[in-house]
Each structure stands twice: as C-alpha cells, then as structure tokens.
Amino acid sequence: MSDQPTHPDLRIVAHEIAFGRHLRLDVFRFHHRLFSGEWSGERVYDVVRRGAAVAVLLYDPERDTVVLVEQFRLPPLLAGYSPWVVEVVAGLVDKEGEAEAEVGRRETREEAGFDVIGELIPIQRYVPMPGNSDETIALFCGRVASAGAGGVHGLAAEHEDIRVVVKPLAELAAKLDSGRIETGHTLISLYWLLRHRDEVRRRWGVG
Numbered sequence: 001m002s003d004q005p006t007h008p009d010l011r012i013v014a015h016e017i018a019f020g021r022h023l024r025l026d027v028f029r030f031h032h033r034l035f036s037g038e039w040s041g042e043r044v045y046d047v048v049r050r051g052a053a054v055a056v057l058l059y060d061p062e063r064d065t066v067v068l069v070e071q072f073r074l075p076p077l078l079a080g081y082s083p084w085v086v087e088v089v090a091g092l093v094d095k096e097g098e099a100e101a102e103v104g105r106r107e108t109r110e111e112a113g114f115d116v117i118g119e120l121i122p123i124q125r126y127v128p129m130p131g132n133s134d135e136t137i138a139l140f141c142g143r144v145a146s147a148g149a150g151g152v153h154g155l156a157a158e159h160e161d162i163r164v165v166v167k168p169l170a171e172l173a174a175k176l177d178s179g180r181i182e183t184g185h186t187l188i189s190l191y192w193l194l195r196h197r198d199e200v201r202r203r204w205g206v207g
Contacts, residue, residue: 003015003026008033009033010030010032011031012030013031013042014027014028023048023050025047026046027044027045027046027047029043046132047133047134048135049133050092050134050135052136052138053090053092053135053136053137054090054101054138054139055087055089055186056104056120056140056141057088057139057142058088058089058142058144059141059142059193060146061143061200062145062206063147064168064170065166066168067144067149067164068086068087068167069164070084070086070163071160073085085182087186088185090137101119101120101140104116105142108144110153110155111153111154112144112149112153112164114144114149116143117142120140120142121200121203123141123188123189125137126188137185139185139192141189141192141193146166151163152164169197173190176190176191
C-alpha cells in the first residue's frame with residue numbers, strides 16, 4: 001500500500017495513520033485539480049486501507065451449477081440486510097508477491113474444501129468502494145466438480161465458519177432478476193457467467 005501516491009492532479013499536504021487493526025484508517029489532507037484546471041481547496045479524506053482481494057466464481061459446467069459459500073457477516077446486518085450472506089469464495093492477498101490466481105486457489109481450498117480444476121479464467125479487477133476505500137477485487141471463474149460438495153469449512157484461527165452451498169445456475173439467474181443477490185462481487189461474477197456461459201463451456205470442452 002502506498003502512503004504517498006503520485007499523480008499530476010494530486011498534491012498531498014499531510015498523511016497520518018489514525019487507526020490500525022484488521023482494517024487501517026488513514027487520514028489524507030490534499031488538493032486536487034479541478035475540471036477548470038485550477039486547484040481545489042484543501043480536502044480531508046478518511047480512507048479505509050483494505051488492499052487487494054480476490055474472489056472466485058466456482059462453476060461446474062457438467063451440472064450447470066455454481067458453488068457458493070454462506071457465512072455470518074455483521075456489516076450487512078448494520079445496513080438492514082440479513083447477516084447470513086451467500087456469496088462467491090473470496091479472500092485478501094496477505095502475502096507480498098503472491099499471485100492473485102494463487103490466492104483464489106488457496107481461498108477455494110480453505111472456504112469450499114476442494115481444488116479448482118485447471119486454470120482460473122480472469123473476469124476483471126475493480127474498485128468496489130472508490131469513495132472511502134482503496135480495496136481492489138480481482139474476479140475469476142474457476143472450474144469445479146460440485147458432486148459431493150458441501151459441509152462447513154474455514155480456518156479456525158480466523159474464526160471462520162463457512163458453509164458450502166451448491167445452486168443451479170438457472171436458480172441463481174432467477175435470484176438476480178428478483179434482487180436476491182446482494183454482494184457486488186457475486187453480482188458481477190454471476191452476470192459475467194450468464195453472459196459468457198456458452199464460451200466458458202466451449203473453452204472447457206463441455207457441449
């Protein structure tokens with residue numbers, strides 16, 4: 001993470017780390033160039049330093065099913081949603097130099113209890129909360145065999161209690177249409193798969 005990012009349209013006046021634990025909160029004082037070409041007055045931003053994350057949509061082309069995970073998450077409850085969130089496998093890049101695809105494979109083993117078959121297909125990389133966080137998420141699609149998938153997984157050291165959920169892609173498409181998929185990385189990944197399903201199946205040799 002860069003504490004002093006450089007850009008011709010940015011002048012940083014001051015930077016401090018206000019808080020640091022699982023998340024880090026930085027305070028930046030800065031000026032930025034306006035559309036007029038002039039410079040803004042001094043602005044103060046609190047930025048959550050989350051860093052890079054990876055999410056993997058696990059798809060079984062033989063059964064046309066998707067493997068998701070369910071776990072308890074407090075922040076959605078604070079926002080008025082159910083705390084029991086069904087989403088794609090995801091995790092942080094927590095080792096310097098670790099490739100994003102390897103993070104995806106590691107998180108699949110830890111959260112779903114099995115390995116991805118072959119290479120991961122990159123979907124895209126994006127910034128989910130540009131107004132308050134530097135978090136980036138790299139999205140991938142991975143092939144899996146979902147027969148027998150299930151159970152509860154996760155790392156005890158991280159207090160993870162993660163249940164595997166297997167859903168037909170058609171059912172998830174209906175949930176998308178009715179607004180019952182509520183996390184951004186899951187939404188993007190599923191919309192991508194619905195658009196590219198035939199291409200993915202041909203790539204993996206499934207008619």
